[in-house]
Amino acid sequence: MSFEVVAKSADKAPRRACRISRYVAVCLPLLSEQFVLAMPSSMLTAIRLEWALDDSTITYVLAAGTALNGVGKFAGGVLIDRYGARRFLSVSMFLMVIGAGIFGTGLTMALVGYVILQLCAAGGWLSACKLMEQHFEPELWSWCFAVVGVGSRAGSALSKLALGSLLKVMHWQSIAWSTGVAMVLLRYICLWFIPLERMTPQRPSQGYTTRPWCERVLHITCNPSMLLYFCIVIGCYSIAHGAENDAPLILQDALRLSPADASISASVYPAGLFTSLLLAAPLYSFLRRRCAKFALELTLQILAVVSAFTLTKAVSSGWSELIAFEVLFFLLALSVGLTYYVTPNMFPLFYGDDCAFASAMLDVVGLSSSFMFQMASSVIFRSGGSWEHVLMLLTGLATFQLLATSVLSLFPRLTPHLAFCEAVPDEVTNASSDPDLHNIVETAQIIGHKHEDGEDRLGV
Numbered sequence: 134m135s136f137e138v139v140a141k142s143a144d145k146a147p148r149r150a151c152r153i154s155r156y157v158a159v160c161l162p163l164l165s166e167q168f169v170l171a172m173p174s175s176m177l178t179a180i181r182l183e184w185a186l187d188d189s190t191i192t193y194v195l196a197a198g199t200a201l202n203g204v205g206k207f208a209g210g211v212l213i214d215r216y217g218a219r220r221f222l223s224v225s226m227f228l229m230v231i232g233a234g235i236f237g238t239g240l241t242m243a244l245v246g247y248v249i250l251q252l253c254a255a256g257g258w259l260s261a262c263k264l265m266e267q268h269f270e271p272e273l274w275s276w277c278f279a280v281v282g283v284g285s286r287a288g289s290a291l292s293k294l295a296l297g298s299l300l301k302v303m304h305w306q307s308i309a310w311s312t313g314v315a316m317v318l319l320r321y322i323c324l325w326f327i328p329l330e331r332m333t334p335q336r337p338s339q340g341y342t343t344r345p346w347c348e349r350v351l352h353i354t355c356n357p358s359m360l361l362y363f364c365i366v367i368g369c370y371s372i373a374h375g376a377e378n379d380a381p382l383i384l385q386d387a388l389r390l391s392p393a394d395a396s397i398s399a400s401v402y403p404a405g406l407f408t409s410l411l412l413a414a415p416l417y418s419f420l421r422r423r424c425a426k427f428a429l430e431l432t433l434q435i436l437a438v439v440s441a442f443t444l445t446k447a448v449s450s451g452w453s454e455l456i457a458f459e460v461l462f463f464l465l466a467l468s469v470g471l472t473y474y475v476t477p478n479m480f481p482l483f484y485g486d487d488c489a490f491a492s493a494m495l496d497v498v499g500l501s502s503s504f505m506f507q508m509a510s511s512v513i514f515r516s517g518g519s520w521e522h523v524l525m526l527l528t529g530l531a532t533f534q535l536l537a538t539s540v541l542s543l544f545p546r547l548t549p550h551l552a553f554c555e556a557v558p559d560e561v562t563n564a565s566s567d568p569d570l571h572n573i574v575e576t577a578q579i580i581g582h583k584h585e586d587g588e589d590r591l592g593v
């Protein structure tokens with residue numbers, strides 16, 4: 134082996150390590166936050182027994198948690214754009230250590246700890262968005278979202294499994310304190326991985342960071358692309374959250390399963406989401422052409438409509454085969470995973486300096502719609518409806534998401550963040566993996582867009 138070859142491969146190793154550490158930096162904060170955030174719900178069975186809480190109190194506390202998470206999203210978006218993800222995470226993860234500690238003190242203080250955890254954990258996803266925008270080229274954003282999704286799922290699954298098992302040998306308060314101690318360590322590791330300098334050229338800010346917040350909100354939301362992405366997240370968040378919550382109940386009612394059997398069988402749904410992150414998301418990133426990406430996304434969304442519709446039929450016609458329900462829930466999760474974790478989330482990154490706030494807006498719309506879906510389900514049941522009607526609503530939402538995506542696919546100007554798919558000639562991207570060359574091409578595209586659209590690329 135010549136000296137040059139040895140020198141080249143020696144040179145590749147640190148570059149590979151650097152690339153891996155960038156992915157760790159993006160996904161580890163959300164993984165850590167999901168781990169700590171899932172702790173209160175893992176402790177719920179023990180707390181309910183100790184304080185004799187009734188189900189409606191628990192439902193109210195959980196709903197309040199979702200609302201607090203929404204408030205945290207807005208605050209997180211503003212603070213991350215202003216001070217950066219690193220500084221934000223440094224403070225918010227420290228506050229989560231305190232939140233977990235206070236949660237472990239018991240009684241009313243547990244509620245204070247819960248509020249702190251919900252508010253601070255809201256920034257994990259937004260920090261990931263900010264870090265992606267600053268440290269990855271747009272071509273890699275879909276990979277990153279897949280990695281972040283895997284991290285998020287792994288964090289909450291690990292928490293439920295590990296902390297839930299610890300309940301057999303430890304009191305829930307000691308577990309809460311231990312989670313706080315784990316967070317000290319995780320905070321240190323996260324901050325160690327997050328790069329200090331941005332690694333991609335600065336995307337031109339939409340220039341609104343210093344303007345009044347209502348003007349920023351209008352600027353970010355009132356454009357055709359964002360409005361269509363709002364329609365998409367209304368559909369996919371409701372399906373992703375609604376089906377996950379309802380799957381054990383539907384299985385229990387349709388097949389007369391015991392609570393334990395129903396929860397075990399319903400684990401096929403998170404498994405489907407995970408499979409989607411491992412298969413559909415990498416395939417989406419691998420596809421180079423805009424039309425191929427949309428073809429995959431639309432195919433999966435058609436599959437979501439078909440699975441939701443068949444589930445409705447299965448419930449209304451009284452199917453009794455567990456395997457049929459398992460396959461349908463798996464397909465529904467598999468088909469919704471790409472849209473829930475990847476595709477709409479790439480658009481807010483195009484706002485450059487305002488990207489965390491724009492991501493927060495998208496997330497709040499998605500979370501609110503899944504909250505509304507849960508409310509609508511309870512109204513359906515109170516007015517004499519059944520699972521069949523809830524699943525019909527779910528089918529309608531899947532169709533709504535499919536229509537909005539079809540409109541986006543028809544107008545390339547509505548998806549400026551995918552411009553690299555069409556505008557970068559294959560020879561250029563094939564010839565070199567040199568990030569500098571990519572940056573030059575990308576800057577040229579940005580200038581091209583500016584030239585076409587006037588100063589504001591989103592046409593507002």
Ligand SMILES: N[C@@H](Cc1c[nH]cn1)C(=O)NCC(=O)O
Nearest residue numbers: 257258282285286473474478496
């Ligand atoms: N708040 C959400 C953000 C999001 C967007 N798309 C998917 N998730 C979040 O962080 N969720 C974590 C999760 O695993 O669902």
